[in-house]
Amino acid sequence: MGTGLFVADLAEADRAPGVYLDVTATHAEERARSIAASFASLHPPGPASDELRAQLVPLASDAVEELASLRIAVRRGDTAAVRDAERGLRAAADGLGSVRGSTV
Amino acid sequence: MKRLLSFTLGFLAAIGGFLDVGDLVANSVSGARFGMSLAWAVPVGVVGVMLFTEMSTRVTVVTGRSTFDLVRERLGARAGLVNLLACYLATLLTLAANIGGIALALELASSIHYLLWVPVAAFLSWFVIWRVPFQGMERTYGLLGVALIVFSVAVWRLGPDWGALLDSATSFAPPPTEPWPTWWFYAVLVLGAAMTPYTVLFFSSSAVEEGWTAEDLREARTNIFIGFPFGGFLALSIMACAAILLHPAGVNVHELDQVALPAAVALGKVGLILAVIGFFASTFGASLEVGLAAGYSIAQYFGWTWGKTTAPVRAARFHTVTLLGFVAATALILTTVDPIKVTEVSVILSATTLPLTYLPVLVVANDRGYLGSLVNGRATNILASLYLVFMLALALAAIPLLVFTKGGQ
Numbered sequence: 001m002g003t004g005l006f007v008a009d010l011a012e013a014d015r016a017p018g019v020y021l022d023v024t025a026t027h028a029e030e031r032a033r034s035i036a037a038s039f040a041s042l043h044p045p046g047p048a049s050d051e052l053r054a055q056l057v058p059l060a061s062d063a064v065e066e067l068a069s070l071r072i073a074v075r076r077g078d079t080a081a082v083r084d085a086e087r088g089l090r091a092a093a094d095g096l097g098s099v100r101g102s103t104v
Numbered sequence: 105m106k107r108l109l110s111f112t113l114g115f116l117a118a119i120g121g122f123l124d125v126g127d128l129v130a131n132s133v134s135g136a137r138f139g140m141s142l143a144w145a146v147p148v149g150v151v152g153v154m155l156f157t158e159m160s161t162r163v164t165v166v167t168g169r170s171t172f173d174l175v176r177e178r179l180g181a182r183a184g185l186v187n188l189l190a191c192y193l194a195t196l197l198t199l200a201a202n203i204g205g206i207a208l209a210l211e212l213a214s215s216i217h218y219l220l221w222v223p224v225a226a227f228l229s230w231f232v233i234w235r236v237p238f239q240g241m242e243r244t245y246g247l248l249g250v251a252l253i254v255f256s257v258a259v260w261r262l263g264p265d266w267g268a269l270l271d272s273a274t275s276f277a278p279p280p281t282e283p284w285p286t287w288w289f290y291a292v293l294v295l296g297a298a299m300t301p302y303t304v305l306f307f308s309s310s311a312v313e314e315g316w317t318a319e320d321l322r323e324a325r326t327n328i329f330i331g332f333p334f335g336g337f338l339a340l341s342i343m344a345c346a347a348i349l350l351h352p353a354g355v356n357v358h359e360l361d362q363v364a365l366p367a368a369v370a371l372g373k374v375g376l377i378l379a380v381i382g383f384f385a386s387t388f389g390a391s392l393e394v395g396l397a398a399g400y401s402i403a404q405y406f407g408w409t410w411g412k413t414t415a416p417v418r419a420a421r422f423h424t425v426t427l428l429g430f431v432a433a434t435a436l437i438l439t440t441v442d443p444i445k446v447t448e449v450s451v452i453l454s455a456t457t458l459p460l461t462y463l464p465v466l467v468v469a470n471d472r473g474y475l476g477s478l479v480n481g482r483a484t485n486i487l488a489s490l491y492l493v494f495m496l497a498l499a500l501a502a503i504p505l506l507v508f509t510k511g512g513q
Contacts, residue, residue, distance in 0.1 A: 002355035006365050015372040019215040020380075024361040031358060 001093050003028040004067050008086035011074050021074045029067040036060035055099050063092040122335020123252060124390030125205030125360075126198065126297035126451040128383065129444055131339045132363040133512075134290045135346030136355055138282060140273035143340060145291050149298025150336035152491050156299075156462045157307050158328050159469045159480065159488070164308040165321045167474050171308045172404035175464040187460045188405045192398060194457045195302050197450035199394040200433035203229065204443025205387030208360040212380050219438065226434040229391040230427060233412060238314060245389030252382035255341040258370035264348040272347065289505040289512045292498055293448060294343075296455030298336065299495075302397040304461055309400040313411050345370075358444060395433075399426030448511060455502045458495040466492065 007025045010016040039060060044053050066088035073081035134142045160171055167174070176184040206225035207218040214221075232241055278287035307324075316324065345366035346357060357363060360383060367379035396412055403410035403422040410422040437443060466488050469480045480488070506512075 002350070002353040003362055003365070006353070006355070006369060010368055013372075016368045016376050017373060020212055020361065020364070020368070020376055022215045023212055024359075024365070027359045027361055 001028075001032065001063055001067070001089055001096075004032075004070050004089050005086065005093070007074065008070060008082050008089065011082045012079055012086070018074065018077060022071070025067065025071040025074050029064065029071050032060070032064045032067050036064050052099070056096075059092060059095045059099065063089070063096065066092055122332055123249065123338055123386045124198070124297075124300070124394075125202050125387045125443075125447050126300065126454075127339050128205070128342060128360065128363055128386065129357070129447045130290070130293040130297040130451060131343040132346045132350075133357045133448075134294055135343035136350035136357045136362075138278055138287060138290060139275075139347045139351050140269055140344060141275045141278060141287070142291055142294050143273040143343060144276065145294035146298060146336050146340050146343065147333075148494075149295045150332055150339075151487075152295075152495070153299045153303055154328050154332045155484070155488055155491060156465055157304050157332070158325055159484070160304045160308040160465045161311050161316075161324050161328070162321060162478055163465060163468050163475065164311040165316050165318060165324075166476065166478050167468075168312065170312045170400065170404050171305050171461070171465060172401050173407075174468045175461075176405050176407075178464045178467055184405060187457075187464075188401060190457045190460055191301055191305075192401055194450060194453040195305075195394055195398045195401065196429060196433055197436075197446060197453055198300060198302060199391060199398060199429060200436040201443060201447035201450045202387045202391040202394055203430075203433050204437045204446060205360065206384060206391060207437070208443060209380055209383040209387060212361055212364065212383070218443070219440065222434055222437050225388075225391070226430050229388065229395055230430045233392055233395055233426065234423075238310065238412060241392060242310075242389075245385045245392065248385030249382055249389060251378045252338045252342070252386060254367050254371065254375050254378040254382065255338060255345050258367045258375060259341050259344045259348065261370035262345065262348045262366065264344070269344065269347065283509075285505060286509045286512055288501070289509045292455050292502050292505060293451050293512070295498060296451040296458075296502070298339065299458055300451070300454050301457055301461040302394045302454075304465065305397040305400055306393040309396070309404070309410075313413050360444070395426060395430055398429040399423070445511065449506070452502045452506050455495075456499045459492060459499050462488075462495060463492060 003024060007021050007028065011021050036057075040057050044050050066085050069088065070082065070085035073079075073085050131146070134145075163174065164170055172184075172188065175187055178184075179187060203222060203225050204218070206229070207221035210216070210221040210225065211218040236244075278284060311320075311324070314320075342363065346363070349366045349369060350357065350362070355362065355365075364376055364379040364383070367375040371378075399422050400410060402408075402425045403419070406421075408421045409419045411419055414422070416423045437446065466480075466485075468474060469488075470485065472479045
């Protein structure tokens with residue numbers, strides 16, 4: 001998701017060509033989708049992990065959706081939509097960060 | 105004046121041609137994950153490759169014979185064959201990684217999927233080997249590779265806390281959240297990327313092809329002793345960029361586009377364009393060198409007529425083997441295997457073959473019967489022996505670390 005945030009910053013400031021932003025956003029989305037799918041397919045080792053799973057799966061799904069929104073916005077050159085996607089990404093990153101903080 | 109220009113061009117080409125996809129990936133991945141704590145591996149690797157490249161070039165200039173020719177003579181046919189197979193496999197994987205790197209660089213410039221660029225990249229590389237003269241080939245990609253200096257400028261523009269960067273570079277330990285085996289795995293990756301066996305093979309073979317004399321040896325030494333450290337400086341800059349920007353953001357590098365992120369953040373479109381040109385030039389140049397090195401190794405072992413400058417009709421087996429190397433490497437990347445993973449595995453495999461390539465060079469460089477007054481001095485031998493012990497340890501540790509850390513996860 002960190003890569004997605006950098007892409008959003010670069011797109012908003014018009015500091016990188018569209019083709020690069022498109023490729024980078026697409027790769028970030030593909031990676032996040034793969035990680036989310038891998039995690040969702042894992043069987044929780046015990047009932048204690050169910051709660052963690054219930055928190056993480058929707059957050060990971062949100063992150064993937066926001067990265068998809070970012071990719072679409074970057075391809076369209078729609079700066080307002082990039083800003084929206086960035087806000088969504090930050091919210092998803094904060095959510096994942098708080099889950100990580102509560103499990104450490 | 106003409107000689108000075110030629111020297112300057114050769115020197116710049118040595119800097120730009122030093123890096124390949126392995127260096128780009130290994131240094132960026134390490135910087136993003138471990139900060140500058142693996143910075144020590146770059147100078148250690150650069151000194152090693154300088155030491156043995158100079159040695160093998162000196163051997164070639166004096167004897168007029170190339171590395172694998174001497175390896176077979178020194179190790180015997182059977183041991184030489186084991187050496188050949190190990191080095192050829194590592195070289196072929198490195199070729200596949202660099203063809204993948206060219207395709208990824210072209211994807212960044214076009215947004216066309218890299219798999220569609222793979223056959224184009226392989227054909228272009230082979231065609232340049234086939235048609236373009238040696239010096240033009242080396243200098244074009246070498247000079248374009250200097251564009252990677254954009255990462256050094258980016259380090260300065262990112263305005264890091266230099267004290268913290270230095271602390272990280274001198275820590276010689278992974279960050280608290282990272283395990284030691286993974287840190288060592290990436291140390292092998294950075295070292296292996298700097299000390300690839302194909303560099304030695306290519307340098308010595310091109311010395312034979314271009315008929316280098318003792319006078320050329322002086323120029324070659326300058327390129328090696330000054331050009332290679334500058335190349336190492338570029339590698340450190342890539343690591344520093346990732347350590348400054350990506351490490352604090354928790355970004356792990358999995359793609360070539362992420363390697364370019366610091367250049368874009370620091371310098372905008374111009375920085376990014378230069379980074380992509382540098383990626384293309386360094387991977388393209390490396391694919392030419394590795395492709396030739398693969399053909400050289402086979403032809404030299406079997407004693408065939410070889411040479412890029414030798415007409416295909418006179419060196420048909422060499423040219424066929426070189427072409428087949430490109431076909432095999434292209435087929436591997438077209439299986440959709442992740443080119444970055446191929447790069448990491450190729451570098452680790454290269455690290456395991458280092459003693460096999462370097463030991464015979466050291467043995468021959470100590471043979472007064474061959475080298476006469478240019479035989480190794482005591483200081484060179486002590487340093488080279490220390491490196492060989494170090495490389496043996498690396499070679500023994502590389503595969504277990506690869507398996508134990510599940511490829512550095």
